[in-house]
Amino acid sequence: MxxxxxxxxxxxxxxxxxxxxxxxxxxxxxxxxxxxxxxxxxxxxxxxxxxxxxxxxxxxxxxxxxxxxxxxxxxxxxxxxxxxxxxxxxxxxxxxxxxxxxxxxxxxxxxxxxxxxxxxxxxxxxxxxxLGLAPPRPPDRLSGRTVAVVGSGPAGLAAAQQLTRAGHTVAVYEKDDRPGGLMRYGIPEFKMERRHLERRLDQMRAEGTRFRLSTAVGRDVGAAELRSRYDAVVIAAGATAWRELDVPGRELEGIWQAMEYLPLANRVCEGDLEESPLSAEGKHVVIVGGGDTGADCLGTAVRQRAASVTQLDIYGQPGADRDHEVEPWPTYPKIYRLSAAHEEADALGTAPSADADARLFAASTLHFTGDADGRVRELSLVEVDAGRREVPDSTRTLPADLVLLALGFSGPDRGDGLVDQLGLAMEPRGTIARDDGFATNVPGVFAAGDAARGASLIVWAIAEGRSVAAAVDRYLTGSSRLPAPIGPYDRPMVV
CATH class of the missing domain: 1.10.1060.10 (Alpha-helical ferredoxin)
Structure with missing residues (x-):
């Protein structure tokens, strides 16, 4: 001190x-x-x-x-x-x-x-x-054991780096053309420039971690074949199965999931595209969902020069200070926070009808209205109370040429066949089931990160990656010196 x-x-x-x-x-x-x-x-x-x-x-x-x-x-x-x-x-x-x-x-x-x-x-x-204080740390000797890590988000990268440094030969399988998961194609560049990701990837390659890109396990390589090739497998594929909005008019053109919109903008920053085919330029944009992904869409739409951008949050507007009765210290309180994207929207006046910055709070979508060509043109909403009951006479409409759904994620996407080919047991909420040692019901297969925990914070993903690495190391060698900061059932502090 x-x-x-x-x-x-x-x-x-x-x-x-x-x-x-x-x-x-x-x-x-x-x-x-x-x-x-x-x-x-x-x-x-x-x-x-x-x-x-x-x-x-x-x-x-x-x-x-x-x-x-x-x-x-x-x-x-x-x-x-x-x-x-x-x-x-x-x-x-x-x-x-x-x-x-x-x-x-x-x-x-x-x-x-x-x-x-x-x-x-x-x-x-x-x-x-x-200052050169983050050099590669390759292992002194190799264990002769091999591990496949499926997914290159923060959980997968943390697991891979820890296992590589422990002396195991690790290959990371990533379905996209570049590693990083949502840090690459989901998080906008204005929140984290990709150079920070690239130098960590270079560090990992120098340590010995190998990357198998554009390879979807279950589709491009069979999941059972992968299991037979490696001594252990870590599933860290993320929770990419997005939630839907089942309201009339959802079938109209111009309504997209956030994770269909954000990756295209990021590919422009990567140099893959000159401009996004889903650009918000000149359009009235409505974002359904009040979380961080919605805010990422907001900042992206502002930079694409949208005519207007409004973000709908089904929860009521929180206060500026912690409610010590409901969320006492040291829990993480739900208070009014102004992200960089919200600050930008507020300063530029992108949503004239918003309650604060670009957000409409306590707002629930009723239906979409389209034009004769089947394109969305309006969104109808209603105010709701804390119990999500409709408030009488509170219906209103917003112009909407582009609607982005940012409603969260339910678990891993099963479209590639990874889960079913391995025969992984699943939790009722759609995540991969595991025991208190991060092991699935399939011997030698472990699960970590959002695929098993459910959509969470990056800090929890890294903690999961470090912890599953210790579990895999113990499985392969009988003991482990790798740190395990959390267990699979640990959760954030709540009242």
Whole structure:
């Protein structure tokens, strides 16, 4: 604790964002380049060294937050990078994409703004790369055992890296043409530039991890054949089976799933397309779904110069402060948050009829109306109460040339045949069943990440990847020194 009074004398200061008018004209990250380092040591000084750090409990990775806060406050970047990487394979991913449940659990957050844990994390990660403190760590010797990892999202990559470093020969199978999963084609570039992903992939290749791209297990290679070829298989294929909206007019043209829309925009940034065939340019866009995926669609549509963008959230507008009776500290509270995309929409006035920024809260879709050519033109909605009952006389319509459904995901997509070919047991909610050691009902086959947990946060995915790696290592060798930060049944803190 470099400054024992830092939490009393230093106010919270977040990484500043670039001006809205500047950043919506490009796809670069929204933050001011170079503006974090000048403030981060003082921000790390705000850590109270509280003795019982609930930030540890709130973070499924068990990140050593007070330790690296203290090291950053002393400008000891080498030691800070070592402590950060001790628990997290990809801190630059979580530092940019995680909603920071650790900050909700910060003891200082009981009555003050929390320590900027997420900003400190990303500062350490970026500084580690700048100073050459994140070199490849190939194993000293090989075990002679082989592992196939299906899926290259954060859970799959974490599992693969841990198992490679343990000495096993690991191949990652990815159905897309590039690795990264939703971090590649689901997360917009303005939230995380792909260079951060690429250098981690280069690190993994240098360590010995192999990637088999454009290969859908179950379709391009049989799942049973894959199992016979490897000593163990990890299923980390994600939860890509999207939820549908069963209302009249759904069949109209111009209504798309978010994960049909976002990947095309990302392929433009990758250089695969000159422009997206689903561009929002000049269109009235309505996004159905109030979560992070909906916000990603919002920021993307704004950059594509949509005529208007409105996001519908079926939940009521939350308050600005934690409700200590309903969601007491240190749980993660549902409060009104202004993401970069919402800030942009608010500043640009993209949704004149919205309750706040671009969002209409407590809004439920009734039906879609189309034109003579069968294209969507209007969305009818109704206000609902906390029990999702319709409020009388609250029906209204919005112009809609492009509708994006961002309603979440139910489990792994079974279209490729992976689940059925292996004969994997499934949970009633559509996820892969597993025991307390991450093992499925098929010997030698393990499941991790959203495919088994259900759609969750990136920090939980990485924690699952690290934990399943320890389970696989133990299966292959009889014991393991790999860390296992969580069990398959662990869940976020709730009341």
């Amino acid at each position: 470099a400054d024992p009074k830092g939490f009393m004398t230093t106010p919270r200061q977040d990484w500043p964002r670039r001006p809205v008018g500047e950043r919506v004209r490009d796809w670069d990250e929204v933050y001011v380049p170079g503006a974090l380092l000048p403030i981060i040591s003082a921000q790390a000084d705000r850590c109270m060294d509280c003795g019982v750090p609930f930030c540890h409990e709130a973070c499924p990775l068990g990140n050593l937050i007070p330790e690296w806060n203290d090291l950053v406050s002393r400008d000891d970047w080498r030691a800070a990078a070592e402590r950060l990487h001790a628990t997290n394979n990809f801190p630059e991913f979580t530092g940019r994409l995680c909603p920071a449940p650790c900050e909700a659990g910060c003891v200082l957050a009981i009555n003050q703004p929390a320590v900027t844990i997420k900003n400190v994390e990303v500062a350490i990660a970026d500084r580690a790369w700048e």
